[in-house]
Amino acid sequence: MSYFCNDDAAYRPPEARGPAVLTNLIPYYMLRKVRTVLAVVFFAAVTLLFLDFTGTAHAWLGWTARIQFLPALLALNVGVVLGLVVLTLVFGRVYCSVICPLGVFQDVVAWFARRRRCLRYKYSPALTWLRRAVLVVFVVALVAGFGSAAALLAPYSSYGRIASSFFAPVYAWGNNVLAYFAERMGSYAFYSTDVWLRSLPTFIVAAATLIVLVVLAWRGGRTYCNTICPVGTVLGFLARFSWFKPVIDTDKCIGCKRCARSCKASCIDVKRHAIDYSRCVACMDCLDNCSEGAVRYIHPRRRAPQKAAAGPAPAAPDAARRGFLTAAGLLASGLALRAQRKKVDGGLAVIEEKKVPRRGVPLVPAGAMSLRHFTQHCTACQLCVSVCPNGVLRPSADTGRLMQPEMSYERGYCRPECTKCGDVCPAGAIRPFTAADKSATQIGHAVWDRTNCVVLTDGVACGNCARHCPTGAITMVPSVPGNAASPKIPAVNVGRCIGCGACENLCPARPFSAIRVEGHEVHSEI
Amino acid sequence: MDDSRHNGKSLSRRDFFKVAGAAGLAAAGLAACGGRDEAAAGGEDAAPAGEMTRRPNPKTGEKVSLLGFGMMRLPFKGGEDGREGGETVDQEEVNRLVDYALAHGVNYFDTSPAYCQGQSERATGAALSRYPRDKYFVATKLSNFSPDTWSHDASVAMYRNSLKELRVDYIDYLLLHGVGMGGMEELNHRYLENGVLDFLLKEREAGRVRNLGFSYHGDIEVFDYLLARHDKYRWDFVQIQLNYLDWKYAKQINSRNTDAEYLYGELEKRGIPAVIMEPLLGGRLSNVPDNIVARLKEREPERSIASWAFRFAGTFPGVLCVLSGMTRMEHLQDNLRTYSPLEPLTQEEFQFLLDTATMMMKFDTIPCNDCKYCMPCPYGIDIPGVLLHYNKCLNEGNVPASAQDPRYRAARRAFLVGYDRSVPRLRQASHCIGCNQCSPHCPQGIDIPKELHRIDAYVEQLKQETL
Numbered sequence: 001m002s003y004f005c006n007d008d009a010a011y012r013p014p015e016a017r018g019p020a021v022l023t024n025l026i027p028y029y030m031l032r033k034v035r036t037v038l039a040v041v042f043f044a045a046v047t048l049l050f051l052d053f054t055g056t057a058h059a060w061l062g063w064t065a066r067i068q069f070l071p072a073l074l075a076l077n078v079g080v081v082l083g084l085v086v087l088t089l090v091f092g093r094v095y096c097s098v099i100c101p102l103g104v105f106q107d108v109v110a111w112f113a114r115r116r117r118c119l120r121y122k123y124s125p126a127l128t129w130l131r132r133a134v135l136v137v138f139v140v141a142l143v144a145g146f147g148s149a150a151a152l153l154a155p156y157s158s159y160g161r162i163a164s165s166f167f168a169p170v171y172a173w174g175n176n177v178l179a180y181f182a183e184r185m186g187s188y189a190f191y192s193t194d195v196w197l198r199s200l201p202t203f204i205v206a207a208a209t210l211i212v213l214v215v216l217a218w219r220g221g222r223t224y225c226n227t228i229c230p231v232g233t234v235l236g237f238l239a240r241f242s243w244f245k246p247v248i249d250t251d252k253c254i255g256c257k258r259c260a261r262s263c264k265a266s267c268i269d270v271k272r273h274a275i276d277y278s279r280c281v282a283c284m285d286c287l288d289n290c291s292e293g294a295v296r297y298i299h300p301r302r303r304a305p306q307k308a309a310a311g312p313a314p315a316a317p318d319a320a321r322r323g324f325l326t327a328a329g330l331l332a333s334g335l336a337l338r339a340q341r342k343k344v345d346g347g348l349a350v351i352e353e354k355k356v357p358r359r360g361v362p363l364v365p366a367g368a369m370s371l372r373h374f375t376q377h378c379t380a381c382q383l384c385v386s387v388c389p390n391g392v393l394r395p396s397a398d399t400g401r402l403m404q405p406e407m408s409y410e411r412g413y414c415r416p417e418c419t420k421c422g423d424v425c426p427a428g429a430i431r432p433f434t435a436a437d438k439s440a441t442q443i444g445h446a447v448w449d450r451t452n453c454v455v456l457t458d459g460v461a462c463g464n465c466a467r468h469c470p471t472g473a474i475t476m477v478p479s480v481p482g483n484a485a486s487p488k489i490p491a492v493n494v495g496r497c498i499g500c501g502a503c504e505n506l507c508p509a510r511p512f513s514a515i516r517v518e519g520h521e522v523h524s525e526i
Numbered sequence: 527m528d529d530s531r532h533n534g535k536s537l538s539r540r541d542f543f544k545v546a547g548a549a550g551l552a553a554a555g556l557a558a559c560g561g562r563d564e565a566a567a568g569g570e571d572a573a574p575a576g577e578m579t580r581r582p583n584p585k586t587g588e589k590v591s592l593l594g595f596g597m598m599r600l601p602f603k604g605g606e607d608g609r610e611g612g613e614t615v616d617q618e619e620v621n622r623l624v625d626y627a628l629a630h631g632v633n634y635f636d637t638s639p640a641y642c643q644g645q646s647e648r649a650t651g652a653a654l655s656r657y658p659r660d661k662y663f664v665a666t667k668l669s670n671f672s673p674d675t676w677s678h679d680a681s682v683a684m685y686r687n688s689l690k691e692l693r694v695d696y697i698d699y700l701l702l703h704g705v706g707m708g709g710m711e712e713l714n715h716r717y718l719e720n721g722v723l724d725f726l727l728k729e730r731e732a733g734r735v736r737n738l739g740f741s742y743h744g745d746i747e748v749f750d751y752l753l754a755r756h757d758k759y760r761w762d763f764v765q766i767q768l769n770y771l772d773w774k775y776a777k778q779i780n781s782r783n784t785d786a787e788y789l790y791g792e793l794e795k796r797g798i799p800a801v802i803m804e805p806l807l808g809g810r811l812s813n814v815p816d817n818i819v820a821r822l823k824e825r826e827p828e829r830s831i832a833s834w835a836f837r838f839a840g841t842f843p844g845v846l847c848v849l850s851g852m853t854r855m856e857h858l859q860d861n862l863r864t865y866s867p868l869e870p871l872t873q874e875e876f877q878f879l880l881d882t883a884t885m886m887m888k889f890d891t892i893p894c895n896d897c898k899y900c901m902p903c904p905y906g907i908d909i910p911g912v913l914l915h916y917n918k919c920l921n922e923g924n925v926p927a928s929a930q931d932p933r934y935r936a937a938r939r940a941f942l943v944g945y946d947r948s949v950p951r952l953r954q955a956s957h958c959i960g961c962n963q964c965s966p967h968c969p970q971g972i973d974i975p976k977e978l979h980r981i982d983a984y985v986e987q988l989k990q991e992t993l
Contacts, residue, residue, distance in 0.1 A: 183947055188943045348901065348902050349906045351906040351952050416990055464958070467979065508957065
């Protein structure tokens with residue numbers, strides 16, 4: 001589809017206008033195309049990170065998550081942060097229009113909206129006070145350790161939640177269809193994967209964010225980026241001083257307002273020939289839409305007079321905060337297992353689902369180092385949750401750590417060979433670790449619960465926990481001291497336990513395992 | 527014949543052609559039964575050429591078809607393999623199979639109250655009752671495995687229920703089911719102390735049981751005990767496991783079992799007709815390693831792998847009937863071809879099969895026949911599913927011995943992905959706690975927890991790449 005709205009006879013396509021301005025390499029009328037192509041590439045790459053449950057995409061594309069502003073800041077990734085600052089100081093907020101997946105996502109929504117009616121925007125004054133207020137709240141939340149409150153506002157993690165809640169299931173279902181056919185053709189190219197709701201509160205937050213974003217983007221383009229997004233506010237401040245910026249040539253301008261009407265950031269004030277660079281995301285749409293070639297992306301010789309006019313603010317919805325309820329009780333299948341009497345007629349016993357036990361201290365993966373480090377750095381983007389192949393990581397429903405991942409072992413356990421969460425975390429909340437590091441990092445310890453152990457309740461021999469403990473921390477000991485013939489119960493050597501949860505996951509007791517892992521506030525090396 | 531093929535969800539090319547062949551036959555119409563299907567060119571796709579071989583029952587003189595229809599592996603609705611529990615037997619398909627079998631000379635149908643999650647007898651009754659009572663022989667068993675059926679009354683109720691389910695006034699062949707599992711002690715509990723065997727002897731006198739016998743697995747003491755009292759009990763037939771692997775290697779495969787050579791010899795000595803079960807070892811003699819396939823096909827390129835096993839079992843003159851659990855039409859058709867008529871093995875071919883067995887012993891497949899007697903596992907594990915997956919991978923060369931194996935990557939993926947496909951994670955070997963409630967029920971005497979733990983340890987090595 002051609003983007004240009006050439007609905008008036010005077011319109012001239014950009015190729016027919018003046019010479020290249022920015023450089024000799026890229027004619028100015030190509031700038032928008034370059035921006036679009038780059039944006040699509042970044043957007044696809046970041047989205048793929050959330051879709052790819054095999055973890056193979058991260059080796060190639062993991063860097064697209066690591067160059068996101070807030071994760072890089074939290075990871076104290078000086079190089080990336082400096083790079084983004086320099087990028088913004090040279091080109092303006094191209095981060096927002098190319099690198100940020102949430103920004104591009106809004107552009108996609110707006111693109112659909114524009115198919116119905118183009119040149120749909122108009123200039124509106126900046127809501128500077130709101131932007132600053134949100135930024136202050138955001139910084140305070142981060143510093144005070146309310147990471148999940150900050151995560152509500154952070155653009156990359158918002159997109160992560162949307163992608164992992166809505167796009168990833170669709171992708172996984174598509175994969176499962178392929179796996180279905182592969183299985184019937186005797187191919188092992190695809191294998192099916194579980195699709196499950198990891199946390200209702202997080203899903204609701206993601207849904208609310210998605211709705212608000214779609215509505216805002218449909219109606220007003222980059223409203224979110226220029227009123228709420230704290231990253232947008234910070235970069236906007238830098239972008240005022242950027243070297244290159246779109247500039248209106250007052251000699252050529254005929255005041256047709258095509259530029260303002262095409263500006264999704266609503267930042268072009270044609271009357272005053274001024275552009276609010278704190279809101280301009282350098283999308284280059286205005287360049288393409290000016291039939292006179294009056295908007296050019298150049299380094300202005302004189303600073304263009306610009307003043308953000310404060311006007312009456314329409315109520316900006318901050319609905320991302322809206323409507324999440326904490327923990328809905330898990331629906332437990334009321335089917336009791338009770339060891340069925342042995343018959344010989346085949347069939348399979350019903351397996352009752354495991355329930356999440358209460359853990360005094362939540363469990364976080366090996367690279368997290370400590371609960372405190374983890375909650376301070378995690379942006380709740382759900383990348384690790386999406387990629388966890390064992391169904392261990394899921395967003396917390398705890399109000400203090402809402403949406404930040406935690407571990408639980410109902411569906412699987414933290415397998416010794418897996419290092420994926422550490423490989424993918426862009427924010428340094430889970431530092432990269434090796435399988436060897438993990439086998440020596442104590443993230444918690446196992447606790448035996450006499451009342452559930454099948455050795456005592458069913459009177460059968462077991463020892464499945466001991467058999468599967470990767471560190472050999474569990475020994476089976478006689479339940480009656482001194483009587484070697486008595487049923488054997490597990491004894492946990494806490495000093496060797498790393499808290500991987502193999503024992504808890506593979507314990508036959510249901511719905512609550514007879515052995516559960518308690519987290520440690522600070523991880524230690526054993 | 528192929529008792530385990532129905533477990534594999536994948537449709538091999540060969541299976542495809544067989545299905546196509548069956549479809550062709552169905553199209554030709556059952557009116558053409560007995561005749562050769564003109565359209566089918568290859569040996570494997572043709573309908574049986576001649577008459578079914580029949581063997582006389584020495585007591586009654588009745589002629590029993592050499593191929594007996596085992597009703598243990600009946601098709602389930604929707605093509606399910608009966609793994610999950612709660613499936614229903616596909617009666618229409620059962621009828622179709624029974625119709626075809628009867629039309630081609632099969633007249634012996636073997637069921638039990640325990641088969642197909644308890645649905646087999648009813649399905650058998652429904653299918654057979656559409657024919658005159660003198661057109662078929664029905665065999666069923668007194669399957670009082672569970673201790674709460676050990677009482678006289680409960681066992682007799684089970685027997686009477688069999689008559690009702692089968693819709694018959696008399697049973698042609700009645701068996702004490704699976705004696706030897708649990709040793710003499712269980713034999714005492716199930717049949718001797720409670721007077722159930724005496725009751726059955728009386729039923730035989732009354733004509734409601736025309737032939738009385740027992741099926742045997744496991745402890746040889748029980749087999750010898752019952753045969754030693756042949757004068758008292760006058761066994762009309764005995765059902766034993768016989769095939770070219772068990773002929774000399776049953777004891778080597780599992781020390782609890784006894785070589786078929788001995789079992790058959792004991793019966794022949796006393797002139798007791800033998801009914802053969804597991805001629806294919808639950809499909810393990812049709813799904814064989816590739817080198818065995820090549821070896822057998824080299825001799826008889828147009829015959830199925832399974833046909834060798836059936837010819838082996840049928841060649842013994844003292845064999846009355848060879849049972850096969852046939853889930854699909856192509857199993858039935860292949861077996862019909864083998865036995866219509868039987869071409870007995872020559873002495874040289876007999877030795878060839880024994881040599882083949884010696885070669886097969888080098889593969890350490892687990893002797894699971896997928897009879898599901900071990901099921902349901904109280905902790906939800908799909909025991910036969912796990913064991914069969916392992917065997918399948920062994921046969922297909924997907925059990926790499928080390929990471930240096932040139933096919934390691936592909937084999938690892940096939941093993942692990944196939945494992946998750948054939949057995950849901952919650953039902954895999956890692957959940958086996960070793961309570962050992964299953965092993966006593968295994969007719970093959972497999973130490974199930976040991977095998978599951980071994981497979982689980984292997985899976986861990988594959989997953990962690992520490993092989």
